[in-house]
Amino acid sequence: MQIPVDTTANSSTVIGFTPYKTALFPLSVSCDANTINVTWDNGDTSLFHYIWLRDNCQCAKCVSTLTREQLFEICDVPLSIKATKAWINAQRRIMIEWDFDQHISEYFPGWLQAHCYSDSARLKRQFKPQTWNSSDIETRLPQYQYNDVIWNDNTLLSWLKDLRSFGISLIENVDTTPDTVAKVAERISFIRQTNFGRLFDVKAKPNANSAAYTTLRLPLHTDLPTRELQPGLQFLHCLVNDATGGESILVDGFKIAEHIRQHQPQAYLALTQYPLSFYNKDADSDYRFDGPVIATNSRGAITEIRMANFLRGPLAIAPEQVMDLYAGYQLFIELTRDSRFQFLHRLSAGELIVFDNRRVLHSRNAFDLKQGARHLQGCYVDTDELTSRIRVLERAL
Amino acid sequence: MQIPVDTTANSSTVIGFTPYKTALFPLSVSCDANTINVTWDNGDTSLFHYIWLRDNCQCAKCVSTLTREQLFEICDVPLSIKATKAWINAQRRIMIEWDFDQHISEYFPGWLQAHCYSDSARLKRQFKPQTWNSSDIETRLPQYQYNDVIWNDNTLLSWLKDLRSFGISLIENVDTTPDTVAKVAERISFIRQTNFGRLFDVKAKPNANSAAYTTLRLPLHTDLPTRELQPGLQFLHCLVNDATGGESILVDGFKIAEHIRQHQPQAYLALTQYPLSFYNKDADSDYRFDGPVIATNSRGAITEIRMANFLRGPLAIAPEQVMDLYAGYQLFIELTRDSRFQFLHRLSAGELIVFDNRRVLHSRNAFDLKQGARHLQGCYVDTDELTSRIRVLERAL
Incomplete structure (x- = not known):
C-alpha cells in the first residue's frame, strides 16, 4: 500500500490534497455486529460501519494515485463485510483486516474525526449563515480593498468566508476600466455565462429586454429565477454614477424567511411547499x-x-393552494418593502458590490440621466466555485 | 389598453411571443366568492381565482410592451379583490371589471385554456419521458444527419423533442474537424463551461485528472455529480477511433429507477431520501x-x-440510514451492470452521441492504443437551454 505517511505524531496528513490535522488519538477500538467503535484519548467515542470503512479505504489499490478517484467499487464486496481484526498500530493509526478478501486498510485519526457521522458531528459541520437586518449590516458590512483582494490570498479567503456567511460585501477602490469586474470574479473561478452574456452592462438601453436596462425602479428580486440554478454570486461594479437617484437596495432574504417562519407558519408552509412560476421570454429564448x-x-x-x-x-x-400561496407571496413582498430589512447604498464609481444572488434580494430606485450617466458592469460566479475556492485556500492554512 | 387583437375568430393570439391557439370559445361565465367559472362550447368548465386573473392581466399598464415583464405588483391590490362584472365580449373574449380600482382586464380563450390549473389540466401538461431498456433502444434509437440538424429548423425541433423524450440520440456524418461539436451544441444555445473547460478532449493523457483521460474502463456514471447542477446534455463527438476496445455503454437511469421503485421499495426509499456525497479534488479545485x-x-x-x-x-x-443506503446503492450499481438495460455502441469517426447527462448513465470499455488513436471531443449544454430552444422553435408551428 502506498499511503502518505506522517512521521511526526501531530502533523497533518494530506489525503487528496486536503490536510487532516490530528487533534485526538485512538485509545481503543472494539468490534460490533456492523460497526467499529473507537474511543479517543479525550474520552469521546465514534462509531463507523464496516461497509463505510471498507468503502473509504485510501490505499493505492482502492484510490488512484494519479486521478485521486476511487478505483474500488462497492459491488465488489458483500454488504455484510466485517473485520477479522482491528488494531491501533505503532503510528497510532487504526488498522483493519477484512474477512472478505484479507485486504488491510489504514485510517488516520484526523481523517476519521473529520468524517465522523454521528448526529452531533454532522450538526457541528452544518453551515450557519449570519443573517442581518438594516441596522446589523450598517455596522457589520464586510468591506475590502481591491488591491488586497487581487494580490493577497489571505485577504481573498477572508473576503470569501465573509461573503459565504453574510451573503454580501463591498470592494472599494476598484479600477474603473471596463471588464475589471471579471478580474475580481476570476480570483474565485470562471464566470457563469447566461442568456445575458458573460459580462452584462447595466445602463438604460433602447429596446431593453429587461427592466434592468431601463431607468425604472426595480422591485427587490433575485436574478434569473427563470433558470433551474439561479446564479450564485452576483458582481455589480460601478464605473460611473453621475445620475440622480438609482440608490441600490439590498435585503437578506434569509432574514425575511426566518421572520415568516416564526410569525406566520401558514404563509411559511405555502412559500416553502408551493412553487411560483417564473417566465422570461425574449425573441430568441x-x-x-x-x-x-x-x-x-x-x-x-x-x-x-x-x-x-x-x-x-x-x-x-x-386550485386549493392558490389563495394560500398568494397570501404568503404578498406577505413576503410587503416585508421586502419594510425599511427595517433594507440596506441602502448609493454605489460610487470604483465600488463593487458582491452578494449571494440566491439569498440577498436587490433592487435600485429609478434614476434620471439629466445630471449624468450611470453604468454598472456585472457578472455571476456559481456557488460551487465559491465553496471550492474556500476549500483550496484553506488547504494552505 | 394596447392588447394585440385577433380579428379572425380562430387565429392564434401572440402574447409575449408565444401563440395561443383558440380551440374552444366561452359559452358563459359565472362569479363565485373567490373564483370565476367558465363554461366552454364543448361543455368543459374551468375555474380561475380572481386574484390569479388580476395577477395575469396582460394589458399595457400591467405588462411592459418593451420588456414583456410584469409591471403590476401583487401588493398593489387586496387578496380579496373581486369582479364587479364579468362578460364575454363581441370577439368572444372574457372581460372582467375589478372592484378595487375599476381596472378592466381582457382574457383570450386560447391563453386561458393553456393556463387552466385544474388537476386534470396540470396532469396533462406534465412531461412524461419514454424510458428504454436494451431491446427498446436497439430499434428506436433516434438518429439524425449532421447537415439536417445544422440547416433545417424542423429537423432541429424533431431532434430536440426526441432528445427530451428518450434522453439519447445519435448524429451521423458529422464533419471530423475539431470543434465541430460546438457547432451542433450552439444550434441549441451557449455551452456550459465547467472546470474541465468549454470543450473537453477525451483521450489518454499523462497526469490525467480524471479517469476519463486514461485508457481504463469506466463504470457507468453521470458527469459532474460533484456539482449542484449536473450538466444537462452531454455531447461526445468521435474524431478518431482506431483503438481496440473502448465501446460506449449507455443505460437509461430512469428505467433502472422505475425498476427499483416497483421491485425494491426499501431501496427506492433510501436512494431517493438519503444523499450520497460526491467529491472531486484537483490541484486548484x-x-x-x-x-x-x-x-x-x-x-x-x-x-x-x-x-x-x-x-x-x-x-x-x-448512522441508522447507512446500511440501507449502501444496500440501495449496491443494487443500483448491479442493475447498471445488467445487460438487459445496456445499449452498446462503438463510436466511429463522424458520429456524435448526445444524451441527457442527468438521466442516461454512460461508460466505456477499456481500450488499447496499439492499433491506433482514440479521440472524442465533448461539451455540455444545460437543460434550461434545451427546453427554451424547443419553445422558441414551437412558436413558429
Whole structure:
C-alpha cells in the first residue's frame, strides 16, 4: 500500500490534497455486529460501519494515485463485510483486516474525526449563515480593498468566508476600466455565462429586454429565477454614477424567511411547499421554471430564495393552494418593502458590490440621466466555485 | 389598453411571443366568492381565482410592451379583490371589471385554456419521458444527419423533442474537424463551461485528472455529480477511433429507477431520501455535493439520476440510514451492470452521441492504443437551454 505517511505524531496528513490535522488519538477500538467503535484519548467515542470503512479505504489499490478517484467499487464486496481484526498500530493509526478478501486498510485519526457521522458531528459541520437586518449590516458590512483582494490570498479567503456567511460585501477602490469586474470574479473561478452574456452592462438601453436596462425602479428580486440554478454570486461594479437617484437596495432574504417562519407558519408552509412560476421570454429564448420562494433542505434549514415579481408566469398549482400561496407571496413582498430589512447604498464609481444572488434580494430606485450617466458592469460566479475556492485556500492554512 | 387583437375568430393570439391557439370559445361565465367559472362550447368548465386573473392581466399598464415583464405588483391590490362584472365580449373574449380600482382586464380563450390549473389540466401538461431498456433502444434509437440538424429548423425541433423524450440520440456524418461539436451544441444555445473547460478532449493523457483521460474502463456514471447542477446534455463527438476496445455503454437511469421503485421499495426509499456525497479534488479545485442517486419532484416523478462511483466522498448521513443506503446503492450499481438495460455502441469517426447527462448513465470499455488513436471531443449544454430552444422553435408551428 502506498499511503502518505506522517512521521511526526501531530502533523497533518494530506489525503487528496486536503490536510487532516490530528487533534485526538485512538485509545481503543472494539468490534460490533456492523460497526467499529473507537474511543479517543479525550474520552469521546465514534462509531463507523464496516461497509463505510471498507468503502473509504485510501490505499493505492482502492484510490488512484494519479486521478485521486476511487478505483474500488462497492459491488465488489458483500454488504455484510466485517473485520477479522482491528488494531491501533505503532503510528497510532487504526488498522483493519477484512474477512472478505484479507485486504488491510489504514485510517488516520484526523481523517476519521473529520468524517465522523454521528448526529452531533454532522450538526457541528452544518453551515450557519449570519443573517442581518438594516441596522446589523450598517455596522457589520464586510468591506475590502481591491488591491488586497487581487494580490493577497489571505485577504481573498477572508473576503470569501465573509461573503459565504453574510451573503454580501463591498470592494472599494476598484479600477474603473471596463471588464475589471471579471478580474475580481476570476480570483474565485470562471464566470457563469447566461442568456445575458458573460459580462452584462447595466445602463438604460433602447429596446431593453429587461427592466434592468431601463431607468425604472426595480422591485427587490433575485436574478434569473427563470433558470433551474439561479446564479450564485452576483458582481455589480460601478464605473460611473453621475445620475440622480438609482440608490441600490439590498435585503437578506434569509432574514425575511426566518421572520415568516416564526410569525406566520401558514404563509411559511405555502412559500416553502408551493412553487411560483417564473417566465422570461425574449425573441430568441423562452425560459421557464417553477420553484418555491423559500427553498429548504431535508433538515428544514433555509437554503435559497427565488423571487422576481416581474419575471413571473401564471401560477400552475392545485386550485386549493392558490389563495394560500398568494397570501404568503404578498406577505413576503410587503416585508421586502419594510425599511427595517433594507440596506441602502448609493454605489460610487470604483465600488463593487458582491452578494449571494440566491439569498440577498436587490433592487435600485429609478434614476434620471439629466445630471449624468450611470453604468454598472456585472457578472455571476456559481456557488460551487465559491465553496471550492474556500476549500483550496484553506488547504494552505 | 394596447392588447394585440385577433380579428379572425380562430387565429392564434401572440402574447409575449408565444401563440395561443383558440380551440374552444366561452359559452358563459359565472362569479363565485373567490373564483370565476367558465363554461366552454364543448361543455368543459374551468375555474380561475380572481386574484390569479388580476395577477395575469396582460394589458399595457400591467405588462411592459418593451420588456414583456410584469409591471403590476401583487401588493398593489387586496387578496380579496373581486369582479364587479364579468362578460364575454363581441370577439368572444372574457372581460372582467375589478372592484378595487375599476381596472378592466381582457382574457383570450386560447391563453386561458393553456393556463387552466385544474388537476386534470396540470396532469396533462406534465412531461412524461419514454424510458428504454436494451431491446427498446436497439430499434428506436433516434438518429439524425449532421447537415439536417445544422440547416433545417424542423429537423432541429424533431431532434430536440426526441432528445427530451428518450434522453439519447445519435448524429451521423458529422464533419471530423475539431470543434465541430460546438457547432451542433450552439444550434441549441451557449455551452456550459465547467472546470474541465468549454470543450473537453477525451483521450489518454499523462497526469490525467480524471479517469476519463486514461485508457481504463469506466463504470457507468453521470458527469459532474460533484456539482449542484449536473450538466444537462452531454455531447461526445468521435474524431478518431482506431483503438481496440473502448465501446460506449449507455443505460437509461430512469428505467433502472422505475425498476427499483416497483421491485425494491426499501431501496427506492433510501436512494431517493438519503444523499450520497460526491467529491472531486484537483490541484486548484475541490468540488463537493451531497445529493440522492434518484431525485424526485413533489409529485413523486423521477426527475434526475446522480451517480459516479469514482467521484464519491465519505457518506455523511445518520448512522441508522447507512446500511440501507449502501444496500440501495449496491443494487443500483448491479442493475447498471445488467445487460438487459445496456445499449452498446462503438463510436466511429463522424458520429456524435448526445444524451441527457442527468438521466442516461454512460461508460466505456477499456481500450488499447496499439492499433491506433482514440479521440472524442465533448461539451455540455444545460437543460434550461434545451427546453427554451424547443419553445422558441414551437412558436413558429
